[in-house]
Amino acid sequence: MKLFVALALFASLSSIALAKDEEYCQSNVVTACASSTFSGNSICNARFAGIDHVEPEVQAYINAQLTKSYDYLLLATHFNSYQKNRPGFQKLYQGLSDRSFDDSIALIKQVTRRGGIVDFNTRHESPASVSTKRNIVEVDELHSLALALDNEKQLATGATHVHSRATHATDADRDPELAHYIEEKFLSKQAETVRKLSGYANDLAKLMKVPDPSLSVYLFDEYLQKQ
Amino acid sequence: MVKLIATLFLLAVVAQAYGDFKCSLEVPEITKDWIDMKDGCIKGMRHQIQEEINASYQYLAMGAYFSRDTVNRPGFAEHFFKAAKEEREHGSKLVEYLSMRGQLTEGVSDLINVPTVAKQEWTDGASALQDALDLEIKVTRSIRKLIQTCESKPYNHYHLVDYLTGVYLEEQLHGQRDLAGKLTTLKKMMVTQGELGEFLFDKTL
Numbered sequence: 001m002k003l004f005v006a007l008a009l010f011a012s013l014s015s016i017a018l019a020k021d022e023e024y025c026q027s028n029v030v031t032a033c034a035s036s037t038f039s040g041n042s043i044c045n046a047r048f049a050g051i052d053h054v055e056p057e058v059q060a061y062i063n064a065q066l067t068k069s070y071d072y073l074l075l076a077t078h079f080n081s082y083q084k085n086r087p088g089f090q091k092l093y094q095g096l097s098d099r100s101f102d103d104s105i106a107l108i109k110q111v112t113r114r115g116g117i118v119d120f121n122t123r124h125e126s127p128a129s130v131s132t133k134r135n136i137v138e139v140d141e142l143h144s145l146a147l148a149l150d151n152e153k154q155l156a157t158g159a160t161h162v163h164s165r166a167t168h169a170t171d172a173d174r175d176p177e178l179a180h181y182i183e184e185k186f187l188s189k190q191a192e193t194v195r196k197l198s199g200y201a202n203d204l205a206k207l208m209k210v211p212d213p214s215l216s217v218y219l220f221d222e223y224l225q226k227q
Numbered sequence: 228m229v230k231l232i233a234t235l236f237l238l239a240v241v242a243q244a245y246g247d248f249k250c251s252l253e254v255p256e257i258t259k260d261w262i263d264m265k266d267g268c269i270k271g272m273r274h275q276i277q278e279e280i281n282a283s284y285q286y287l288a289m290g291a292y293f294s295r296d297t298v299n300r301p302g303f304a305e306h307f308f309k310a311a312k313e314e315r316e317h318g319s320k321l322v323e324y325l326s327m328r329g330q331l332t333e334g335v336s337d338l339i340n341v342p343t344v345a346k347q348e349w350t351d352g353a354s355a356l357q358d359a360l361d362l363e364i365k366v367t368r369s370i371r372k373l374i375q376t377c378e379s380k381p382y383n384h385y386h387l388v389d390y391l392t393g394v395y396l397e398e399q400l401h402g403q404r405d406l407a408g409k410l411t412t413l414k415k416m417m418v419t420q421g422e423l424g425e426f427l428f429d430k431t432l
Contacts, residue, residue, distance in 0.1 A: 041297065042297035044297075045296055045297055046296035066284075066287075066341065067341050070280070070339050070341055073319060073322070073339065074335050074336060074338055074339060077322050077323075077326060077331055077335050077338065078331075078335045080323065080326045080331075081326050081330075081331050081332045081335075082326070082329055082332070083254050083332045084332075101312070101315060104287070105287070105290070105308055105311070105312075108287070108290065108291045108294060109294060112291060112294035112295050112296065113294075113296075115295075115296045115297075117291070117292075117295055118288070118291040118347075119347065120284065120287065120288050120291075120343065120344045120347060121343045121344060121347070132341050134336055134337070135336075136336050137335050137336045138333065138335060138336060140250045140251040140252070141250075142250050143250060208248065208249070208250065209248065211249075212249075213249060213250075213252070214252050217252065
């Protein structure tokens with residue numbers, strides 16, 4: 001009889017343990033409804049698949065995008081001074097700045113959609129993060145294209161890192177939904193931008209192979225304005 | 228001998244002209260008499276730009292908090308994301324103003340620092356709206372101080388002061404009124420109804 005009781009107890013305990021894992025939300029509701037008050041902040045959550053595993057990477061990546069959006073804003077500002085007076089370059093970098101800011105908001109929405117949170121203050125060390133130490137933005141036209149190209153590659157590497165964290169993990173940590181999101185919204189767009197900037201840098205470098213490149217740079221800026 | 232030296236010299240000049248790959252162009256000297264903004268006002272503007280960026284960052288954190296699944300207030304979240312974009316826009320318009328006045332030919336790299344936020348979690352929607360109102364009050368005061376700096380003797384920056392008053396203060400005052408109205412309505416709805424009040428209010432944002 002004692003053995004039977006012990007077995008029954010064991011069975012019921014293990015079924016509770018199972019419920020904890022697979023029916024987390026339901027068991028929380030059952031517990032809350034059995035007690036007289038519900039005092040907790042949350043009863044359920046949206047977290048599934050590898051969110052625990054990728055969340056810090058996405059957080060780092062959000063901070064990276066925000067940092068770059070300010071870098072680009074200042075680069076655009078540099079070319080907007082009367083001494084530089086390059087509206088084409090300004091337009092290019094302002095566009096990249098706006099894009100990074102909008103992408104940050106999109107990433108915040110994505111990570112919270114998956115039950116994650118965002119931490120704006122802690123900088124998690126990850127290949128998805130970038131240094132907050134700002135590059136000197138007072139550079140010449142060709143140099144600025146090189147700077148932007150390196151930036152874009154860093155951001156593409158960051159997205160690739162988030163993606164590989166989401167795909168190459170052990171079963172429980174894998175997160176195809178997030179990987180798909182990064183692929184669809186980031187990777188191909190980034191390939192496009194990297195290619196575009198590399199093309200610009202190579203074009204401008206070729207046009208500048210003259211004794212006085214002022215006119216080449218002027219014409220290239222005109223071209224950028226129309227893009 | 229003279230001929231040889233002359234030829235060598237010519238060659239050197241040609242080599243110089245064609246050999247170097249020159250990337251940075253000369254900045255021609257032009258008159259700077261039109262650049263008439265004074266240091267105190269410029270410093271104030273630079274400070275205000277950072278203030279706007281800080282406010283934008285704080286709003287982003289609010290948007291992120293109300294986007295959480297366990298908080299789930301999409302109306303609040305959208306409101307704050309919109310505010311974050313607006314504050315950033317305000318900052319960058321001030322930057323453009325400085326460029327228009329002949330400033331920012333140097334010292335651009337340290338114009339904006341990536342901010343941190345004072346708070347990332349709120350107890351409820353009302354406390355976030357309260358914080359948003361406080362943030363706007365802070366920005367408004369900072370603009371008023373900037374206006375005082377820029378219109379003080381001996382040099383009155385009429386144009387900038389007009390811009391700050393007509394565009395920035397205008398937006399601040401309307402923004403404050405809007406937030407105060409929202410906060411009052413929400414608080415009324417929450418007196419007896421609490422969570423239900425906040426739930427319903429969120430859907431109206």
